Amino acid sequence: MKNIYIIGVGLIGGSLAIDIKQNNPEVVIHGISRKEATLNEALSLDLIDKKATLEDIDNADLVIISIPVDATVKLLPTILDKISDSGLVVDAGSTKLDICKVIENHPKRRNFLAMHPIAGTEHSGPSAAISGLFKGKTNIVCEVEKTAFKLQEKALKLFVDIGMRIRYMNPEAHDKHIAYMSHLSHISSFMLGKTVIEKEKNERDIFDMAGSGFASTVRLAKSSPEMWTPIFKQNKENVIETLEEYINNLKKFKELMEKDDFEEVYNEMKNTNHIKQILNGIA
Amino acid sequence: MKNIYIIGVGLIGGSLAIDIKQNNPEVVIHGISRKEATLNEALSLDLIDKKATLEDIDNADLVIISIPVDATVKLLPTILDKISDSGLVVDAGSTKLDICKVIENHPKRRNFLAMHPIAGTEHSGPSAAISGLFKGKTNIVCEVEKTAFKLQEKALKLFVDIGMRIRYMNPEAHDKHIAYMSHLSHISSFMLGKTVIEKEKNERDIFDMAGSGFASTVRLAKSSPEMWTPIFKQNKENVIETLEEYINNLKKFKELMEKDDFEEVYNEMKNTNHIKQILNGIA
Known part of the structure; x- marks a missing residue:
């Protein structure tokens, strides 16, 4: 593996870049982002080796998509169109059904692997990327049988090497269970934050009364609405x-x-x- | 200050014992508990110097009550009956109105100080006691004007010395705001835990999917029902x-x-x- 392209160099993409580069110093990490400023930040933080665009990915050995899930659904068919026969595209989205559906009949379906590395923090953007984020965490892989065997093997080794446990699940089951194990926590936390802010908005120094319990329960309310709105939209029935x-x-x-x-x-x-x-056992 | 009695040597009482003893090695810490086993554990963990009973507190310079708030309401008048004129009783309960009410006309009202040190973890019992728990945390003091000045001064120095910021508030305001800043978080967390356990009870290995976000949001669901039931009962209207x-x-x-x-x-x-x-700024 020589050329890895990471589309979206924020918390997840950037943290993957750090760990993969550490294990595979010979790899060139190319960063792709809608925003030039994000790419420059990722470059100056040494998350990526080079800036790139979608036009460049025909020489990619691996493309990792770590952008909001609605953007993934939109972009994924075009990205698959461009990938070479020996290249692999993986995504890291928090929903799996819509993403698997949009390329189910794509001629290059065997060059795609659907993943959900369950790791993260409440922070976002390139500066949120940290090393070791995936150590001991679970990577859920969906429809593994639809990916070319040699390509899965190469990709999964990369993720095992950064410390992940691989777990296999179908996209329906993933989306149903993850609604309970992750999506609901985010809403409970956002609405807890809202309830307290609304009530206490005129008494800001009341927040002195907050202990570590409140801070822990409301932590996820710091998460990015740009990432989470499309997740709730795609997983609407389960989340409701x-x-x-x-x-x-x-x-x-x-x-x-x-x-x-x-x-x-x-x-x-x-x-x-x-x-x-x-x-x-959970961190 | 020579003789300090701590009634309830769990997370809060035990952690106070550690920090106070460290700053005041000359003090003798006497432990009181309903359960002999708890006292023995506190003794073997070096949280207390001696085991004692309520009969012994007539020589107390300071009595710290850190037991469930319903037990505090029940015991406080008797404890105040027994305290000497130069002794002080403080409580560390998470509600303040019922506790202040039960002794409002007590002849020794000036020997009592109502407090709520906002610090804790989701663990309980003597083995949960840790040093430094109160560093940088807020200690809310209610109705300070009703306590003899010399006694407040002595007690507050003790709490400032272990790193606490003292904040003054009336019991009604305390109970109203703490419902938002602490009690609601506990219910949101307990019910989140319940919802997920109910749904996934037949698929225990689904909990592999839980990330650090879920763990953080559900952390308070590990808290002690023995402590929290009386808190919700005493603060019923605000919590509802x-x-x-x-x-x-x-x-x-x-x-x-x-x-x-x-x-x-x-x-x-x-x-x-x-x-x-x-x-x-919140941990």
Whole structure:
């Protein structure tokens, strides 16, 4: 592998660039971005070796797409058109169904691998890229059987080498479960932040009262709306289902409080407490 | 100050014991607990110097109450009965109104100081006690004018010395604002945990998909139901109000998704994003 093109050099693309370059110093990392300023920043941070455009990717061994998922759906067919027979395109999007669908009948389907590396922080942009972000994390690969075997093998080695565990899942199951394990957390956090800001907007120094518990629960409300709006749009049905269940559970908790049934309030919490064991091992 | 009694030697009481002892090696820390096993654990962890009972506190210079807030309301009058004229009782409860009320006409009201040190983790019990927990954190003091001046002065020095900022507030304002800044976060986290566990209970290995975002948002669901049930009970009206607003914001978000108004979904998130700036400085 010699030429790797990364489309979108923010948190995910930039962090992949750092780790891949460290393991494979012979590789040339080409950066592609809509915004010249982002590319210049990525270059000055040494995330990429060269600036490039979509016109250049015919000599790519690997193209990594790490941009908002609506842009991926739009661009992916054109990118696949341009890739050579021995090149591979992978994406790192947080949804998988729409992305897999848009190229299901593409003549170069076997040159594409759908992935979701489950790693990140609440920050975004090239300056958010950090080394070691993917160590010990899960990379979900969808429809692996539709990708040429030699190409999958090469790509998966790259991701295993930066510390990832590979897990296989179909796109429907991915989108359904990830709505619970990730998308809902983002909405709960954004709406918690909104509720508190609305209430306390005239008393800014009230935020002195915030402890580390509030900071942790509301952390994801710092996430990028540019990335998250298209995720919610593509995974609309699943996300709405999780929201319905979450709202119902909150309502039930409120009703228990209203009728002074604190024995059941206690049980609600006690029964959820074993999340301790479940979460063991997650950073 | 020579004899300090700590009633409840768990996360808060135990962590206070560590820091106070470090700054004041001459002090003897006496531990009091309902459970003999807890006291033995605190002793073997060197959190306390001696085991004691409520009968012993007539020679206390300072009594720190760090037990569930319903137990504090029940015990506080008896403890104040027993304290000497030169002794001070403080509590560390997460609610303040009911606690201040129960002793408002007590003949020894001036020997009590109501506090809420805003610090903690999701763990509990003596083994959860850590040094430095209070460094840079806020200690909210209520009705300071009702405490004898010399006694406040002595106690506040102790808390400033372990790194706390002292903030003054009346009990009503404390309970109202803390419902937003802390109590709501705990419910949002418990119900998030519940929603995900309910859905995924038959697919435990789905939790492999959880990233650090989910772990952070659900962290408080590990908290102790024994501590939190009485907090929600005492702060019922305020907590119900926060829950109503939170549920309404979630419903509105869901409705925007249902009618495909993703421009507004974007705005909802963008408008909450400045929580970044607000949270700057919180651990």
